[in-house]
Amino acid sequence: MSGNKLKQMNITQEKIDDLNAVIKVELKEADYKEKVDNVLRDYRKKASLPGFRKGHVPMGMVKKMVGVNAMVDEINKILSDSLNEYLSNEKLDVLGNPLPKLEDQQKIDWENQTDFEFRYDVGLAPQFDLKLSDKYKFEYYKIKVDKKDLDKQVQDICKRYGKMSNPEVSEANDMLYGQFVELDGKEIKAGGIMHSSIIVIESVTDKKLKEELTGKQSGDQIDLDVKKISEHEADQAAAIGVKVVELKGIKSKFRFTIEKINRIEPAEMNQELFDKVFGPNQVTSEAEFRTKLEEQMSQGLVTESERKLKADIQTELLDKLKLNLPDAFLKRWIAASNEKPISPEQIENEYDQYAKGLKWQLIENKVIQDNDIKVNHEEVVEKTKDLLKQQMASMGLPTDNEDELGETANRVLQNQDEARNIYMMMYDEKLMGLYKSIFKLKEKEVSYEEFIKIVSK
Numbered sequence: 001m002s003g004n005k006l007k008q009m010n011i012t013q014e015k016i017d018d019l020n021a022v023i024k025v026e027l028k029e030a031d032y033k034e035k036v037d038n039v040l041r042d043y044r045k046k047a048s049l050p051g052f053r054k055g056h057v058p059m060g061m062v063k064k065m066v067g068v069n070a071m072v073d074e075i076n077k078i079l080s081d082s083l084n085e086y087l088s089n090e091k092l093d094v095l096g097n098p099l100p101k102l103e104d105q106q107k108i109d110w111e112n113q114t115d116f117e118f119r120y121d122v123g124l125a126p127q128f129d130l131k132l133s134d135k136y137k138f139e140y141y142k143i144k145v146d147k148k149d150l151d152k153q154v155q156d157i158c159k160r161y162g163k164m165s166n167p168e169v170s171e172a173n174d175m176l177y178g179q180f181v182e183l184d185g186k187e188i189k190a191g192g193i194m195h196s197s198i199i200v201i202e203s204v205t206d207k208k209l210k211e212e213l214t215g216k217q218s219g220d221q222i223d224l225d226v227k228k229i230s231e232h233e234a235d236q237a238a239a240i241g242v243k244v245v246e247l248k249g250i251k252s253k254f255r256f257t258i259e260k261i262n263r264i265e266p267a268e269m270n271q272e273l274f275d276k277v278f279g280p281n282q283v284t285s286e287a288e289f290r291t292k293l294e295e296q297m298s299q300g301l302v303t304e305s306e307r308k309l310k311a312d313i314q315t316e317l318l319d320k321l322k323l324n325l326p327d328a329f330l331k332r333w334i335a336a337s338n339e340k341p342i343s344p345e346q347i348e349n350e351y352d353q354y355a356k357g358l359k360w361q362l363i364e365n366k367v368i369q370d371n372d373i374k375v376n377h378e379e380v381v382e383k384t385k386d387l388l389k390q391q392m393a394s395m396g397l398p399t400d401n402e403d404e405l406g407e408t409a410n411r412v413l414q415n416q417d418e419a420r421n422i423y424m425m426m427y428d429e430k431l432m433g434l435y436k437s438i439f440k441l442k443e444k445e446v447s448y449e450e451f452i453k454i455v456s457k
Contacts, residue, residue, distance in 0.1 A: 011086050019326040021122045029114040032074050039070045068110050093125040096333035123326035130366050132438045138312050140441040143301035143451050145294050153293055158266035161276055165263050170216045175200050175262040180240045180254045195241030205231045221257050313435055314360055323359045375426045383426055384409035
């Protein structure tokens with residue numbers, strides 16, 4: 001057992017094991033009396049009661065009215081400050097926050113006690129060593145942009161910038177707007193579901209239904225099973241205007257009445273399209289347009305490849321280190337710190353994923369500390385400006401006004417959430433750069449289709 005004096009209080013630590021400890025705080029009346037008296041005197045100055053002039057309520061009456069509450073508040077403030085200072089001075093690497101022992105709280109007699117003893121359970125972070133070296137080996141996937149994927153991207157962009165028309169007869173690439181009505185056998189169900197929405201013909205999973213929806217006109221009706229519209233329950237539910245949980249209880253067929261056929265006429269491959277996508281005169285031919293798109297797609301695939309590499313590194317280091325956590329303490333802390341009530345069953349169901357994330361956070365913090373990785377404000381500003389340039393370029397806006405970019409970046413970083421996200425992004429980039437410089441990476445070229453199969457395993 002170890003202990004040290006802190007602000008006239010005796011605070012001691014009892015280590016239960018490598019991951020758990022109990023901190024005991026002994027509080028004498030002299031530790032809190034002056035602060036409580038100051039609160040009571042201040043209250044007395046402001047108190048106004050019938051029969052007494054303002055500021056002249058007897059102190060005995062003030063103590064009777066608010067004395068216990070004032071003492072509890074001040075003691076809690078002192079405990080919070082002294083615990084934080086103790087943890088800092090002792091350099092304890094704790095997880096979560098100290099949790100008061102409930103049985104101790106129940107024994108306190110706030111009305112009559114003057115001296116107190118408080119005990120807190122503390123969860124300690126595991127201590128470990130981590131040496132990064134080229135003994136760690138990983139496959140690094142270089143994903144090729146297939147011609148068919150590039151062709152599809154070109155088609156999608158032409159559709160996105162295309163014009164909407166309303167033909168008389170439906171074709172395989174059209175969208176049908178109409179009304180779903182629930183049936184009872186062949187008849188409309190009394191009080192049943194009625195909902196207007198859209199069917200995207202090319203997204204329909206049932207081949208027979210897809211064929212049936214083509215060659216139709218406004219006013220035509222089709223009786224169908226909504227489960228054949230899409231393989232995704234969310235799409236099925238949205239089509240008839242219900243929640244996914246309600247879908248399982250619906251066994252009826254529906255009659256879909258076509259009200260309007262929507263068709264997107266793809267934009268022509270010309271300078272107008274090039275300017276809309278990449279900005280004025282950035283691209284001047286179809287060949288340049290496809291090359292630029294391929295570069296963008298390649299960059300996106302690099303991001304996916306690095307995400308896979310990071311996941312593999314994470315799995316390998318977690319498996320290698322096999323860190324233990326103070327699980328019982330953390331489960332109790334999750335329940336105590338959660339803003340909304342959370343059941344023990346929910347904590348158990350979600351704990352493994354939470355623990356995995358926490359272990360990885362500890363590993364990354366260790367790597368950052370051991371390798372003295374830092375991110376400064378100037379770097380964050382430059383990163384924010386780069387992100388703004390990408391966003392503005394995608395909208396066809398000029399990106400050469402450095403003063404304006406700097407001002408906008410600083411405004412963005414005044415938002416704490418945005419700033420934290422960009423700091424985390426930069427730490428992530430620096431960590432990935434470190435991993436790639438140390439670990440042995442074997443490059444493997446794969447198609448996107450092959451990559452998806454690898455990731456899905």
